[in-house]
Amino acid sequence: MPNTRTDAQATRRITGLRLGALLLAGALVSACGAASSGSEDGPVTLTIDLFGSFGYQEAGLYEKYEQLNPGITIKQTDTEDEQDYWKSLQTRLVGGGGLADIQAIEVGRITSVTQRQADKFEDLTQYGAGELEGEFTEAKWAAATTSDGEVLGLGTDIGPQAMCYRSDLLEKAGLPTDRKQLAEAWSTWDDYLTLGEEYTANAPDDSAWIDSVGSLYAVMIGQEEQRYYNESGNLIYEDNPAVETAWDTAAEAAQSGLSAKLDQWSPQWNQAFAAGSFATLPCPAWMLGYIKGQAGDAGEGKWDIAALPGGAGNWGGSYLAVPAAAEHKDEAYDLIQWLTAPEQQAELFRKQGNFPSATGAIETITDATDPYFNDAPIGQIFGDAAKETPVQVLGIHDKSISDQIINGLSEVERKGTPPDEAWSNAMKGVDNVLG
Template sequence: MPIARAATRAAVRLGAVALTGALLAACGGASDGAPDAAGGKVTLTVDLFGSFGYQEAGLYAEYEKLHPDVTIKQTDTEDEADYWKSLQTRLAGGGGLADVQGIEVGRIASVTQQQADRFQDLRAYGAEKLKGEFAEAKWAAATAKGGEVLGLGTDVGPEALCYRTDLFARAGLPTDREELARTWSTWDGYLELGKRYREKAPAGSAWIDSVGSLYSIMIGQEEERYYDASGKLVWDTNPALRTAWDTAVEAAQSGLSAKLDQWSPQWNQAFAAGSFATIPCPAWMLGYIKGQAGDAGEGKWDIAALPGGAGNWGGSYLAVPKAAEHKEEAYELIAWLTAPEQQAKLFRTQGNFPSATGAIEQVADAKDPYFSNAPIGRIFGEAAKAAPVQVLGVHDQNVAQQITNALGEVERKGTDPAKAWANAEKGVANTLG
């Protein structure tokens, strides 16, 4: 997925219904976006995948209070792949687009390299003045070769591990976050602890939600994943990717997974049911866990540093299509939403780790009572500083989906890993043409 990523995948997202193209078109249509004839008010439409946390954190309401002539209407699609497919259809047709569209970090290279003519260059509204407010890599990723600024960064996805202290205690495992970080300082250590958990785990509880999430968090630790720095597709020869694959396969074959499809209703329900004891946890996952586990989960979760070093999984952008009805007003909104003050507030309430450098400084001392008062500012701040600057490719998200699909075959069907890998190769070839 938003947070991030995600970007964040927070509470309201859980009840979101994947919207049809027709409904999305209606939400971006002239009847919604046009100024009100009586009051001169403008309705800005915002179309996202999942929830970026803006409604939950009260940011839309705050913006509307500051701008009485603006009403914000958000729609969202729970699954990012469905969202992206629908967005491509509407971009091709030129209609049904919202004033603001969310872009996942795995898609931003597609926007800058293949679709720059379909998104507004935000320099027209003075965006170049904001460059110094963002992490250099975050800003550069949304800048096209011609210098066009095609999106403003929301969150990034520094990684950690979230775990259920109550389930750990019942299985006789340590619960202290610092001790655990030492115990699973490597992924081999993490799997070994998982095998100990499996022996005494409460009925119906696995070590991890899915091997797809394990793969995703591991590949997020790498600078080069699917493409190399020259832009060449190298996923099938990348030794780091193969290590992540092999580790995920071992977890599946060792019976450590709850075998849940991420973002599925069953996966959502599992947070409250205690169906897994650990979950790879980029910062945006915090809000998602709170939304799914609910009040009953408060104090049962904690966060520890990630095995194998820091990484990044997710993060998003806000962009304005050229076909948007209210481009200037849309820019003003996204500039405000991504400003340091709002990013800091979003992290403190939803867990989306900021991409604005000023906000990172503001949240350094943040703790989260829901996660056993974990020092989330320090944990994710240190991870963000140490995370590699990743090479982004046009089809990152497509390749990743085929790999996680293949891992799902190993996990749920017992497919031979070699056959599943071959299926991933075929899937990538078919997807990329």
């Protein structure tokens, strides 16, 4: 279809991004077929640079694409920690060298890209992306669109949240293991901490209630409409009651000894999945594939999933973009279009848990279950969470502010720093980021 975006849609990049009700919108649109077969100059090696766990390789999508497109070889690089990835990407964007044909962008960074780095990335409407607008939720599309209508990335997934847990560890501590019973038992975050104290008193040796208080903060703040910016684009993080509540709850968990004190994405955190070092893990949909990769075959059937305390929320979600300095731009766009098409997004969710941003895919995965997680109805759990997720207001420094606050909580958790002092340190870190 032609690109008929309204002015209101085009300017929605800072204002609220409705990831809930809009998931019901849109019609089922079939994916475009793969279109590349190398180039006139011969075979092409496409490079794609990611962070965390996108799951494409694990789900066999690269191999499938290469079979459909003789002459195309895909080479992936991956950085586990998004902060490290983003710093490296910024350095390469400034220098113009060392960039992959495809670069991933985390949702907390996308406003920075659309407002400050549009010249560093290809406008995908030049390659026909305008015809894809109806395939994505309106919010996902709008977030990657500049004020003058350039589309700088295609959406991969969104991050509706639940709580993953080790049913075997909970059983040993005498706690409920049924996902519906647990959802009722921890319906609020206060309930969740109370249950955590009971677990800690009866837990197996060397097992904590939660991996880190940073993840607790991240999942709580993901339930809020306004976090660090308001709808006018003004900073509100210092006085926002939602930020204060999430900070206080996470700090209380640290002081109560409920945390395993593990930095997410660290080698120690990775090893802890198999060791049973924590019983619960705030769990956006994309975390399912990561758990499988770290816990391995031995973890199958031990993990389960329940609804999140305090209601629905979103944590994460990403985009695939083509840098202006990419070597194979046409072929890169063809691969992005294929990977983000409804068929591939649905397949990725069923195999890895990454919840689709393509409306056509969302409609096809409501019945999905996952045998690794004790046959949990992942389509229903994450689908319900996605529908109920509130508007989220994103700003230029959204991710960086969150990172600094989590660093402050790590001081409380690791060093025993008083929460007030740690908050002051976090604010200094934010000031440095904002310049």
